Amino acid sequence: xxxxxxxxxxxxxxxxxxxxxxxxxxxxxxxxxxxxxxxxxxxxxxxxxxxxxxxxxxxxxxxxxxxxxxxxxxxxxxxxxxxxxxxxxxxxxxxxxxxxxxxxxxxxxxxxxxxxxxxxxxxxxxxxxxxxxxxxxxxxxxxxxxxxxxxxxxxxxxxxxxxxxxxxxxxxxxxxxxxxxxxxxxxxxxxxxxxxxxxxxxxxxxxxxxxxxxxxxxxxxxxxxxxxxxxxxxxxxxxxxxxxxxxxxxxxxxxxxxxxxxxxxx
Amino acid sequence: xxxxxxxxxxxxxxxxxxxxxxxxxxxxxxxxxxxxxxxxxxxxxxxxxxxxxxxxxxxxxxxxxxxxxxxxxxxxxxxxxxxxxxxxxxxxxxxxxxxxxxxxxxxxxxxxxxxxxxxxxxxxxxxxxxxxxxxxxxxxxxxxxxxxxxxxxxxxxxxxxxxxxxxxxxxxxxxxxxxxxxxxxxxxxxxxxxxxxxxxxxxxxxxxxxxxxxxxxxxxxxxxxxxxxxxxxxxxxxxxxxxxxxxxxxxxxxxxxxxxxxxxxxxx
Numbered sequence: 415x416x417x418x419x420x421x422x423x424x425x426x427x428x429x430x431x432x433x434x435x436x437x438x439x440x441x442x443x444x445x446x447x448x449x450x451x452x453x454x455x456x457x458x459x460x461x462x463x464x465x466x467x468x469x470x471x472x473x474x475x476x477x478x479x480x481x482x483x484x485x486x487x488x489x490x491x492x493x494x495x496x497x498x499x500x501x502x503x504x505x506x507x508x509x510x511x512x513x514x515x516x517x518x519x520x521x522x523x524x525x526x527x528x529x530x531x532x533x534x535x536x537x538x539x540x541x542x543x544x545x546x547x548x549x550x551x552x553x554x555x556x557x558x559x560x561x562x563x564x565x566x567x568x569x570x571x572x573x574x575x576x577x578x579x580x581x582x583x584x585x586x587x588x589x590x591x592x593x594x595x596x597x598x599x600x601x602x603x604x605x606x607x608x609x610x611x612x613x614x615x616x617x618x619x620x621x622x623x624x625x626x627x628x629x630x631x632x633x634x635x636x637x638x639x640x641x642x643x644x645x646x647x648x649x650x651x652x653x654x655x656x657x658x659x660x661x662x663x664x665x666x667x668x669x670x671x672x673x674x675x676x677x678x679x680x
Numbered sequence: 681x682x683x684x685x686x687x688x689x690x691x692x693x694x695x696x697x698x699x700x701x702x703x704x705x706x707x708x709x710x711x712x713x714x715x716x717x718x719x720x721x722x723x724x725x726x727x728x729x730x731x732x733x734x735x736x737x738x739x740x741x742x743x744x745x746x747x748x749x750x751x752x753x754x755x756x757x758x759x760x761x762x763x764x765x766x767x768x769x770x771x772x773x774x775x776x777x778x779x780x781x782x783x784x785x786x787x788x789x790x791x792x793x794x795x796x797x798x799x800x801x802x803x804x805x806x807x808x809x810x811x812x813x814x815x816x817x818x819x820x821x822x823x824x825x826x827x828x829x830x831x832x833x834x835x836x837x838x839x840x841x842x843x844x845x846x847x848x849x850x851x852x853x854x855x856x857x858x859x860x861x862x863x864x865x866x867x868x869x870x871x872x873x874x875x876x877x878x879x880x881x882x883x884x885x886x887x888x889x890x891x892x893x894x895x896x897x898x899x900x901x902x903x904x905x906x907x908x909x910x911x912x913x914x915x916x917x918x919x920x921x922x923x924x925x926x927x928x929x930x931x932x933x934x935x936x937x938x939x940x941x942x943x944x945x946x947x948x
Contacts, residue, residue, distance in 0.1 A: 437854065437859075438854065438855070438856040438857075438858070438859045439859075440859075441859030441860060441862075441863060442858075442859045442862070444859075444863070445859055445862040445863045445866055446862075448863065448866045448867070449862075449866050452866055452867070452870045455870065456870065456875045456876060459876045459880055459881055459882075459885075460723065460724075460727050460876060460880070462880075462882055463727060463731060463735055463736065463880055464727055464730040464731045464735070465730070466730065467723070467726055467727055467730055468723075468726055586704065586708065588702055588704055588705045588708075589704040589705055589707065589708035590705075590708065591705065591708035591709045591711070591712045592704075592707070592708035592711050592712070593708075594708075594712055595708075595711045595712035595714075595715040595716070596715065599712065599715040599716050599719060602716065602719055603719055606719065606722065606723050607726075609726075610722045610723050610725075610726035611722050612718075612722060614718075615718060615719065615722055619719075
């Protein structure tokens with residue numbers, strides 16, 4: 415219990431710190447909102463040109479985009495800071511974390527919580543709500559359960575991806591773009607209708623990095639649409655399995671990475 | 681005249697050399713380019729097919745050329761907004777730059793351009809080759825588009841560096857410029873045509889995009905290189921690039937002068 419109080423104090427100080435540069439904080443909130451809007455605009459521009467894409471209309475893809483984007487936004491809020499690990503390793507700051515009697519990963523996650531990313535989640539939430547209202551959905555307890563399940567699992571899948579990437583940074587000094595390909599490429603993939611993917615992409619972003627489980631598969635099941643080859647809609651109920659798989663891989667990489675780390679020499 | 685240009689040439693070479701040491705980073709960049717490239721192929725090819733094989737002047741072959749040229753340029757055209765000069769303004773070491781007998785703006789841009797030109801070797805060209813070999817793309821058969829395209833490419837890279845220099849100079853007035861940098865990142869990529877060719881935009885958005893310098897950074901070089909726009913029209917695009925570069929360079933000069941005074945007031 416005393417431990418938790420310490421974390422709470424640390425987090426509260428992070429929150430205050432971010433609000434101290436007022437002008438910058440406001441620009442941050444605005445940029446973050448714009449990121450969400452422009453990512454939606456990228457999808458919208460395509461649907462502005464064609465009626466349907468990968469078996470989805472625009473109002474239907476809003477559900478895929480929204481579910482994936484809400485999960486990613488909240489993950490980014492809590493775990494996005496893991497991206498800074500290469501900087502910590504290079505500067506030797508990470509060694510300080512090793513000295514404290516708290517788990518390294520937990521310290522890394524709580525070392526910053528980026529409030530600016532809250533506005534971005536609003537775009538995703540608005541998309542989910544809009545999609546649920548405008549689409550013809552056969553409401554039932556199982557639809558509600560699936561919505562909740564996919565939100566939680568989506569958060570777990572994306573956060574695992576950030577931890578996986580952080581673990582890999584111990585080997586890839588200066589090569590962070592390698593993992594960005596899968597973290598941010600994964601986010602991009604998650605907002606697409608999986609039916610457009612070829613087989614290698616289905617293997618990579620359907621199952622290895624289970625991005626299809628964060629938005630596409632739940633949306634198929636909720637909207638009552640059939641899935642393409644390899645991605646049947648009943649897989650939506652397996653999102654917790656996808657999350658467990660993602661976290662198993664993430665913790666394995668993290669553990670190997672931490673063991674491999676020799677110190678920053680600072 | 682030659683002697684006064686020599687330091688800038690050396691800075692350009694230094695930029696190239698600095699970047700060439702990060703081999704793993706370049707490989708990481710290539711992996712990122714290719715991954716995003718294949719995802720874009722999936723969704724944009726599906727869009728072209730859904731439209732009946734032709735969409736806004738693009739068929740599968742020209743869309744492929746757009747995708748892989750844009751992925752190839754991603755490492756060279758600065759759409760992220762970060763620059764070395766931004767860090768130097770923030771930590772105050774820019775004061776040393778002002779003491780040198782060089783134009784601070786020109787020196788900063790030339791060095792960034794050097795880094796960007798190098799990125800074409802491990803990231804740019806391989807990205808385009810991956811696309812050409814694995815996916816296939818239609819490219820022009822006459823030498824003219826390549827020649828003008830190369831000029832357009834260098835202009836686009838330079839314009840990107842020049843606008844990012846403007847982003848960095850906001851640091852003379854603001855303590856923390858990360859917000860401005862992120863704002864630049866969000867807007868520049870979209871309007872430069874990084875995710876979707878701007879000719880697929882609805883008319884009002886297309887007009888908005890062409891009123892900014894961003895299409896000159898990426899979309900126009902792609903249009904010229906891929907031969908999608910040719911003849912007199914392609915010369916028009918290059919002229920637009922030159923115009924934007926001149927305007928942005930001029931604004932940079934003014935801002936640098938004002939910022940220098942601001943910096944002196946703060947005491948450095």
